[in-house]
Amino acid sequence: MSREVRGNGDRRKPTVTDVAREAGVSVATAGRALGNYGKVRPELRERVLATAERLGYSPNVVARSMRSGGTRSIGFVGVDISNPFFAIAMRGVCDVAREEGYEPILANSDDRIDIERTAVRVLLEKQVEGIVVSPTSVSDVEHLERAQSVGVPIVLLDRASAGLHADSVVIDNVGAARVAVDHLLDLGHRRIGLLASIDPAERPRFVLDGRTKRLTVRGVARPSIERIRGYLAALADREVDAAERYLRCPPLGETGPAEAEEEARQLLDQSQRPTAVFAADNVTTHGLFLACRRLGLRVPDDVSIVGFDDLDWTVLVDPPLTVVAQSPLDMGRAAAQRLFARIKGDESAPERVVLPTSLITRGSTARRGRASRGA
């Protein structure tokens, strides 16, 4: 079949071949002029560029990447882009990617390992050059290893994994929780409640240490569990006994503000009510605040509260919230930076980037008012 001249009304995108034919040069020359590589006589380049412009030529980077490997795409697998933490982290990833001339492909895992696996598979099939992922599981990481084994670097965001030999960008969750609880202890509080959303699949077990007679937490190194660990450690350091009835861990995933509020209500609605509560993530912080209001508890007079994540609204409420702040933007940026270092060939040992957190003291915490039971 003879090659027809492509009509103008054609929806097909013009290719280098089209431009070459139209400009009266070879595909090679057209390619060189358009791709800006090799040598080409200025006047020819002009002619080629002009015809390209006229035809509305736009390079097909899919074809290009087939030849030369790189797709200049990376993957981002977050739990839920509508959650401010991930939205802001994604922004950080986007910014760095753009500086590097890359674009991110987005996938939400909803914290489900099966969805995450599929997402990673699809991203690999799409030939992304690297993936930033907030892994659903810190133990089930085969799919991530598979990516690495085909040369696609992985950077973990927010959640590290001991099992995976990969870079990670995290905060010091134990330390952050410690600082929050220390703050409450410094203010004289002894009955300190804790709220933390926990993945049911990795629900921690609280065990009484035989030797020290102190409550400890068993479980993998998920942020929320680390924060519980920090909470317990802070109490232990001051020889304050932790009580299981002051710990409430609603299941992550099914926990929205409403569920968190109910958990907070149960925590606050007991005889020896805690005089202070630490909410270890932004969903429980939201729920805790609602519960206090619903129960008619005055903050900080009746109960002091420390939240997690310095979202917009923490300064809008009354009183403004004392919170542990992290920077999702910096975390996203750092993760992307590690990723591009790997993409560029960095073969050094996996790095664990620990970003700082800060306790922002505002009106929701105060010295314990009346002297009640010390522990």
Next chain:
Amino acid sequence: MSREVRGNGDRRKPTVTDVAREAGVSVATAGRALGNYGKVRPELRERVLATAERLGYSPNVVARSMRSGGTRSIGFVGVDISNPFFAIAMRGVCDVAREEGYEPILANSDDRIDIERTAVRVLLEKQVEGIVVSPTSVSDVEHLERAQSVGVPIVLLDRASAGLHADSVVIDNVGAARVAVDHLLDLGHRRIGLLASIDPAERPRFVLDGRTKRLTVRGVARPSIERIRGYLAALADREVDAAERYLRCPPLGETGPAEAEEEARQLLDQSQRPTAVFAADNVTTHGLFLACRRLGLRVPDDVSIVGFDDLDWTVLVDPPLTVVAQSPLDMGRAAAQRLFARIKGDESAPERVVLPTSLITRGSTARRGRASRGA
């Protein structure tokens, strides 16, 4: 150079050819077994699949899409993914895309036309099959037309454009603002302020209509301008004169909560203070709330306020905010649905999908207390 057998330690991804050689069949057969097309003897298919599994084969959809057209990628160009509106809309787009077996590539425009143009160009080069975009400009749409002309459908989100022959998913901005202002008028307010972030490039001009002696607004159909129009229309309908000193339009882009707060302060800090204010977007809502507190104004006793967008925090503050609510999730979903209809070949006339908004009445609006000047 002779073709070496690919070692196991090799980082290169195995291809159909590798699997075929290893399984002792032709590439065509391997391809058929792996791609699940054509006819292939069951036992052979088994063998191929097993070898593929062993080698860790994963199809290269880039190569596949080169042959057979579709990349199964779409583009999403939002203003800023860290803004809750776009984050949630993106979530909607993602969900629909996933149902269709597509993944979205994300780009932020920061409301800058040059960045948007570049983003669209890159997306086209990456051969996306369609683009959802919140256009920075409703007039400068050449780059979007170019996409359409090469067969890549465009769906506009949040902002429609009269100039572009494309589907759009919007809300009735005029109507939404009208309802908000009517609510305030119903409560007896007559001096009603307005706050709206406006793109400086498309700054509206307020003109006194010669015939009706009423203030009107000239400018393109951007959401914020439409909302101003709705505000003015509501006042006009009740024969309440609008005054320019009650309208404040901080420049979008440079306007964070801090700048919005300053604008709100200026609005509220004048002799004949408005007894109510309508903030036409979530940034000015935030700033307005801060300003009231900073000025020591009691809401709703001293000033009633209506915000825009029902973000989480609107029920956490005291008093909870009366707001105009839209659903970014539904808007994202609807936009993606239109896009996939087009991708599947729908050639009907461009559709303008108008999603409902609702006025959620809460504690921040109340009947005007003292009788003061009526207009």
Next chain:
DNA sequence: TTGTATGCGTTATCAA
């Protein structure tokens, strides 16, 4: 049912 050969749009290699 299986295999061979070719094309998708680029880029790279080599010879002219």
Next chain:
DNA sequence: TTGATAACGCATACAA
């Protein structure tokens, strides 16, 4: 400097 041609990985037309 330019041009003909091969190759990237996959899917298909056609031959066996």
